[in-house]
Amino acid sequence: MKINRLLIFGFLLVQSFLFAQTKEVLFTIDNHPYYTDEFIRVYNKNLDLVKDDSQKDLDKYLDLFLGYKLKVEKANKIGLQNGTSYQNELKSYRNQLSKNYVNDSKVTNELVREAYDRMQQEVRASHILILVDEGASPQDTLKAYNKILDIKKRLDAGEDFVTVAKQTSEDPSVKENNGDLGYFSAFRMVYPFENAAFKTNVGQVSKPFRTRFGYHIVKVVDKRANRGEVTVAHIMIVKPNVSDAAQQEKAKATIEDIYKKIQQGENFESLAQQFSEDKSSAPKGGVLQRFGSGQLSSEEFENVAFSLAKKDDISAPFQSQFGWHIIKLIEKHPVRSFDDMKGELEDKIRKDERSLLITNSLAKKLRTKYTVAKDAKALAQVKKSITDEFYSQTWQVPANTKEGNVTVLTIDKTKKITSPTFLNFVYSQQKANIKTKPIAKLTDELFEKFTDEQLISYYNENLENEFPEFRYVMDEYRDGLLLFDLMEKEIWNRAKSDTTGLMNFHKANIQNYQWKKRHDVDILSSTDKATIEKAQSFLKKGKSIDYIKEKLNKDGKVNIMVKSGLYEEDYDVLSQYPNVTTGVTSVVSKDKYYFAVKVKSTKDAGPKEFADCKGKVISDYQQYLENNWVDELKREFQIKVNTDVFAKVKQQLAK
Known part of the structure; x- marks a missing residue:
């Protein structure tokens, strides 16, 4: 996730919001209106977070806010909002954020207790993985599933787990660890994997199961008390x-x-x-x-x-x-008490795959919240196309049916779900190996499960309408992602690749890239003053470092340590010497150590070559480009600020 990247523009996501603001157009950018309610909300939200008092000044804050929106407008203008990576990132974040709004306290408490009980143990397990993406095609999913079944048959026949893992596992680390994942406790692995590991006895091999990475088989090697x-x-x-x-x-x-x-x-x-x-x-x-x-x-x-x-x-x-x-x-x-950990565990569960169990339990409540209408006649026709081939996992969605694309379910009188959606859902359930018979009864069960899934989907789709604060966070995150991608394209990558610009910037600002005076030295240290004085005496006589260590480090004791290199004049103990010259220094003490230094040569202060400060130059050049960028955007877009409305905003915030 890119959550931490939003820090770049200073409008941080925090869970405090102000509602019922008067909504007027504060300014427009190429006739796109931006309203007072958003400006006031963001200003108040960040008032206690900014360290620079200038950002609390409303005129200056408006300029910051305007600059921020200009960048977002630029991102939309060049089409960054259409990028696959951006859309996937936004979807992923929305899925994550929605977990905070779909919960059931009873299920949550059960999961908290389960997690705490598991945290009393550590499991050592090995695994075999067959990779398949969550969104893989049915054909690829079935291929992976058949592979893992064949592997399970080999293990059931008595083949060695490590040998089979090395031959078949698609986990890249198997080459180094033979599939051994070491010890872990709750929350260290994805939830389905954790379940399999904790529910499998020591020395036993699990049934195949699926995670978001693919299909696994786990062998539990050991279990022990949690070391904390x-x-x-x-x-x-x-x-x-x-x-x-x-x-x-x-x-x-x-x-x-x-x-x-x-x-x-x-x-x-x-x-x-x-x-x-x-x-x-x-x-x-x-x-x-x-x-x-x-x-x-x-x-x-x-x-x-x-x-x-x-x-x-x-x-x-x-x-x-x-x-x-x-x-x-x-x-x-050591592992803390249940009461001490409860809040922390709840937070982890909200961020963990366990949250899916909580959202599923929500479906029952949503049946009372929304009207759910099933078209029995249309559904009866659709059911005829679902056959006993489902049990052998060979049933396929019919390419053409008499009933065609008909509505089988309506939620809240607005969302209509058609037969192909339900049939594709049925197809996806074959791998669950459901045994309910006859097929008509199984189809009824699947339709109820399908209805729950659609209810949760509808609820999720409408979170922006249900919860204003959810909408605000999504709007800010959406803009923040765009801004990050834009900064990467227009500033960061440009600064890294613009060799000529970097060299010219370095040359024009050479006063910022200067070496202090540097000394090529041997720094000798000891906790014993007499020992360092002996070392100093040897240095003055021209003895080598190896000679000094041989003479002073005796009887298995290390009395002298040496550090050599080219250091600036204020480096560590060198700062203790105001006027360092070539030769051997006096003895000084620092932090319970005594030091003597042999100065072999000195280099005068002077400019750094570009290669010596490239990282700093790139960083400074990026900042330079960004500082001038907003001025360029102000010339590119037409901006109109409603000064009368802004005056009213000032009066409102001054109260």
Whole structure:
């Protein structure tokens, strides 16, 4: 989803709305009217969110709002609203949003309890997948279904699950994991998959079932008590991206040196900040976001993390597919009580496939809300075309029937559903393997199910009329998607591909892309002042770094660590030296460490080459293009602001 992308235009989606505003035309863009009620609603909605006080000024806010609508007009003018990707994205979001409006409290409570009970366990399962899209043709769906049935027959005949998975599964990861998905609990997998895993006994294989990805068979390998979640910090040395044995050994030696320093009593967080190569966690002392089983891509990392028993326990160095790690336990988080988790689980269910169960239960209530009229005579004719071939899953929708395209169902006197729609629904139900007989009785059952589905569909179609706030959110999301696609086309992609423009912008704004003075240095650190003074003495005598480490790191202890590179003058400990010159510096202290630096050479401050700051130039160029873009749009479109109406808006908002 692109929900987070809407932040680009500053009109954030929040669930607070104002109704009953006086509706007048505030301005037009090429004779397309925009009304005061929308402007007032959006202004009030965002009043407490904007940090820039200038955006609270109504004149300036009108200019922002006008610029926003100009961009939407431009997007519509060039036809972005007709794009398949845009329409699919909008449809997907509407489906997601509608889940908040179709619910049944009884079913919701049952699903919350089921989810909580399942969260007491973790299941380890392997699976075989045959891919088929949700919207696949009946022929492709049947082909996939037959494939999974053949695989199930092989497993029932005693063939090894892993062997069959490697030969038949269409999950790309099977090459690496043999179909093994590791441990997981509730909400880690799509709901039908979760159901199959939790309802299948250890060592058993499930019946074939379908998810939005295709058809699956699951084998449950193990079940255990939920380990909860854990918060840890880690120090990481990245696995070299080459198969050079020397580089591999250097990474291992580095992590072992760090571990020795920890054992000597040095601070874990400080070492993480200095030496960890996980750039996202190093500044925070190595602390990672809390996680549970199956949430990380490294099972080795998870297992070591959960093996630590007490707060501040520290693991020995170990290797994952990403590199070498040392882990420190910050806190363990066991599964919370039902009361503590109820609200969180309800929220997860609203975003999960479980919500479909809730919407289906709504159909019963909708039968009393809307008038439902079945045309018995037309339906009787349609039923004659549904035969016993349904049970063998070979029945086809007749190409031509005597009754043709007739109305079989009418909802709320307005929505008319015709016979082909019902017949296609019947065709889609063959895979459910329904056994009801005779066929006339089965058809009656299917028609009731079809009626429920159509009721929910009608209700969904009318959510904009039922709930004004739903309409407002959809309108804003629709505009936001258009704006994102337009920005991508007109600004972001242009800025990335316009090499000449980028180079010229870099040249014209070279004052913004300057190196500070830089030093090529070896930075030596130790927690012991006497040790760093010895290291300083060696540096002054011209001894190599290897010599110094050999002399000072003895008896299995790491007393000296070294970091080398070309750094700007305010980098880390270099900022402690006001006048750095070539040679060996004095000893300084910072954060319980002592430092000595060998300055091998110095580069004066000066302009950065384009390659050294390309990312920053692209970002700045994008902003430059956007700032000038609205002025171009104002010249392209005819704009008329109703100043008298805007004056009334000001008076209304001032009250």
